[in-house]
Amino acid sequence: MSSIEPFNRLVKLAARAFYDDITTKGENQQKIGRSDNRGIAVVILDALTRRQWVREEDLAKDLKLHTKQLRRTLRFFEEEKLITRDHRKETAKGAKIYNAAFAATGDGQQTGREGDDKQKMHTHSYCCLDYAQIYDVVRYRLHRMKKKLRDELESKNTVQEYICPNCSKRYTALDALRLISPYDEYFHCESCNGVLVAESDKLAAQELGDGDDNARRRRHEKIKDMLSKMEVQLKPLTDQLARVKDLAVPEFGSLHAWEARANAAGRSANGDLDANDPSKSSHGFGGTPMPYVGETKVEVAFSGIDEKGETLKSENASIPMKVLPPWMIKEGMNLTKEQRGETRAEITTGGTLTAAKVSDDKTSALANDEEKNIQDEYLKAYYAALLLRQSEQEETMKRQELASATISDEVYDTTTDRLVGMKSKRNEDYEGDDVEWEEAPPTGSTTKQFKVDLNEEAEASEDEDDDDIDWEEG
Amino acid sequence: MFFHMVLERNMQLHPRHFGRDLRDKLVAKLMKDVEGTCSGHHGFVVAITGIDSVGKGLIRDGTGFVTFPVKYQCVVFRPFKGEVLEAVVTMVNKMGFFAEAGPVQIFVSNHLIPDDMEFQPGDIPNYTTADGSVKIQKESEVRLKIIGTRVDATEIFCIGTIKDDFLGVISDPGATS
Numbered sequence: 285m286s287s288i289e290p291f292n293r294l295v296k297l298a299a300r301a302f303y304d305d306i307t308t309k310g311e312n313q314q315k316i317g318r319s320d321n322r323g324i325a326v327v328i329l330d331a332l333t334r335r336q337w338v339r340e341e342d343l344a345k346d347l348k349l350h351t352k353q354l355r356r357t358l359r360f361f362e363e364e365k366l367i368t369r370d371h372r373k374e375t376a377k378g379a380k381i382y383n384a385a386f387a388a389t390g391d392g393q394q395t396g397r398e399g400d401d402k403q404k405m406h407t408h409s410y411c412c413l414d415y416a417q418i419y420d421v422v423r424y425r426l427h428r429m430k431k432k433l434r435d436e437l438e439s440k441n442t443v444q445e446y447i448c449p450n451c452s453k454r455y456t457a458l459d460a461l462r463l464i465s466p467y468d469e470y471f472h473c474e475s476c477n478g479v480l481v482a483e484s485d486k487l488a489a490q491e492l493g494d495g496d497d498n499a500r501r502r503r504h505e506k507i508k509d510m511l512s513k514m515e516v517q518l519k520p521l522t523d524q525l526a527r528v529k530d531l532a533v534p535e536f537g538s539l540h541a542w543e544a545r546a547n548a549a550g551r552s553a554n555g556d557l558d559a560n561d562p563s564k565s566s567h568g569f570g571g572t573p574m575p576y577v578g579e580t581k582v583e584v585a586f587s588g589i590d591e592k593g594e595t596l597k598s599e600n601a602s603i604p605m606k607v608l609p610p611w612m613i614k615e616g617m618n619l620t621k622e623q624r625g626e627t628r629a630e631i632t633t634g635g636t637l638t639a640a641k642v643s644d645d646k647t648s649a650l651a652n653d654e655e656k657n658i659q660d661e662y663l664k665a666y667y668a669a670l671l672l673r674q675s676e677q678e679e680t681m682k683r684q685e686l687a688s689a690t691i692s693d694e695v696y697d698t699t700t701d702r703l704v705g706m707k708s709k710r711n712e713d714y715e716g717d718d719v720e721w722e723e724a725p726p727t728g729s730t731t732k733q734f735k736v737d738l739n740e741e742a743e744a745s746e747d748e749d750d751d752d753i754d755w756e757e758g
Numbered sequence: 759m760f761f762h763m764v765l766e767r768n769m770q771l772h773p774r775h776f777g778r779d780l781r782d783k784l785v786a787k788l789m790k791d792v793e794g795t796c797s798g799h800h801g802f803v804v805a806i807t808g809i810d811s812v813g814k815g816l817i818r819d820g821t822g823f824v825t826f827p828v829k830y831q832c833v834v835f836r837p838f839k840g841e842v843l844e845a846v847v848t849m850v851n852k853m854g855f856f857a858e859a860g861p862v863q864i865f866v867s868n869h870l871i872p873d874d875m876e877f878q879p880g881d882i883p884n885y886t887t888a889d890g891s892v893k894i895q896k897e898s899e900v901r902l903k904i905i906g907t908r909v910d911a912t913e914i915f916c917i918g919t920i921k922d923d924f925l926g927v928i929s930d931p932g933a934t935s
């Protein structure tokens with residue numbers, strides 16, 4: 285990624301050259317009200333040069349833009365082939381993966397969003413600059429601009445085009461013989477007999493306000509002017525294109541690949557500090573380094589105590605002052621010593637170690653009292669949900685979801701999180717450390733399945749849940 | 759552009775022509791059939807200049823017609839992009855003007871007419887310079903350059919420009935009369 289700077293410069297130049305006064309007009313007529321936002325496109329592109337994959341909501345937050353407005357512009361950029369976007373439905377888990385990846389890339393501070401942990405299935409959109417494509421798009425755009433101007437300037441080799449204003453059918457001068465009418469001196473559409481309009485006349489009329497023949501001459505002058513201006517004003521851009529030509533294009537890959545890579549990189553950066561970090565063992569399954577640090581952060585598992593602490597801390601690291609929701613705090617206090625140490629090692633990357641420690645201690649103290657209550661609540665809720673499930677084992681997964689959801693929203697949430705958490709192998713590893721009763725570790729192969737959306741795994745997970753419950757009771 | 763070339767054609771001849779002047783009849787029919795036609799590949803056949811050979815006739819079952827393969831020399835006219843032609847204006851309208859160079863029809867759209875020529879509607883629509891010294895109307899002779907051709911199997915249509923050096927009116931019947 286060392287070569288990213290020239291490309292970012294290219295993006296910035298292109299943004300200012302071509303998207304400065306973009307108002308995404310014409311996309312939809314009713315969006316005219318947006319026209320006072322010109323310049324925003326440049327801001328967004330600039331912001332994207334400082335990021336890699338970014339969740340659009342976060343970007344909107346950072347830029348203090350309305351999400352809708354941002355989306356509209358991003359959609360425009362997508363059409364312009366400047367960015368790639370990715371949309372996926374995800375639970376809190378998916379968001380965590382991204383958060384971890386985002387933190388690992390280290391560019392930009394992580395905005396704390398503990399609140400997000402509660403979200404259910406939401407579609408999130410991510411976007412990222414596509415440098416390779418941008419390079420091509422900009423070159424193509426320049427080429428087209430020049431060609432169009434040159435052609436019009438010389439107008440020797442241009443075959444006049446005609447367009448029917450009624451049905452938008454297009455003709456060229458080569459069709460002229462078929463288009464003449466014995467009754468008047470215009471060309472007529474073959475389909476609807478409408479009077480055809482010469483395309484350049486139409487343009488001229490737009491630009492100059494009148495379509496008479498004088499327009500052609502003035503237009504000619506104008507084009508000549510434009511062409512020479514273009515050469516001069518776009519010089520920095522063409523220079524930058526030339527500079528970038530032989531450089532390796534920064535490639536972030538797809539969102540998923542990027543997350544995996546960023547997480548792996550982020551972890552290896554901390555690597556030596558926390559060699560014993562159980563999270564490292566999670567690399568083991570699946571062969572590829574799965575970005576599950578993030579996931580750990582999220583788990584609301586009454587047994588998955590350890591991981592919670594990690595979450596808290598890393599989030600605390602960036603935003604020590606934030607008051608954490610009680611249901612998260614309780615987990616934090618259950619941390620074992622060694623895990624605490626491990627988390628700290630991670631925090632050091634964040635930079636604010638002391639602050640994190642302080643807040644962590646504080647939170648755990650606070651949470652100590654609440655913890656029992658909350659855990660009990662969780663258990664109750666969980667059992668309720670579980671019972672319901674068992675009674676309805678024959679039902680479709682979808683139905684089960686709904687059913688458990690009906691008990692109460694919170695129940696639904698907890699069970700969801702719980703299930704997700706319990707299924708990951710590395711979770712088991714964690715738990716193995718300090719909770720003896722955890723002995724029913726789903727094998728690595730099952731882990732794969734459980735990463736899949738909970739909804740789809742509901743049936744398969746029934747048995748596992750039973751096991752867990754039994755253990756717990758014993 | 760004109761080409762002198764050898765083409766081949768299978769001629770069908772009615773039995774009533776079989777006799778002493780069979781060959782003359784064959785050539786006459788060939789001229790009638792071929793001259794003035796247009797093939798997208800070769801262009802317009804302007805004139806047959808000679809017969810190279812007449813092959814053995816083949817009598818058709820049932821009809822008595824005989825098919826002779828004939829090789830003939832001819833002059834063809836094939837317009838090309840970039841070629842400069844002299845043509846006669848046949849129609850002028852607001853969109854430009856049409857002209858003919860022999861069998862070829864050419865359309866010159868108004869954006870390929872010099873900018874100092876304005877369209878003047880009326881009984882004799884024309885394009886005229888501001889000072890009136892140059893006028894393009896029906897029957898004017900113009901020198902133009904072909905910038906595009908549409909070649910169908912049996913038709914060639916061209917578009918041209920007079921917006922270049924040494925192109926435009928070469929004689930103006932309105933001015934001489």
Ligand SMILES: [Zn+2]
Nearest residue numbers: 448451473476
């Ligand atoms: Zn039409």
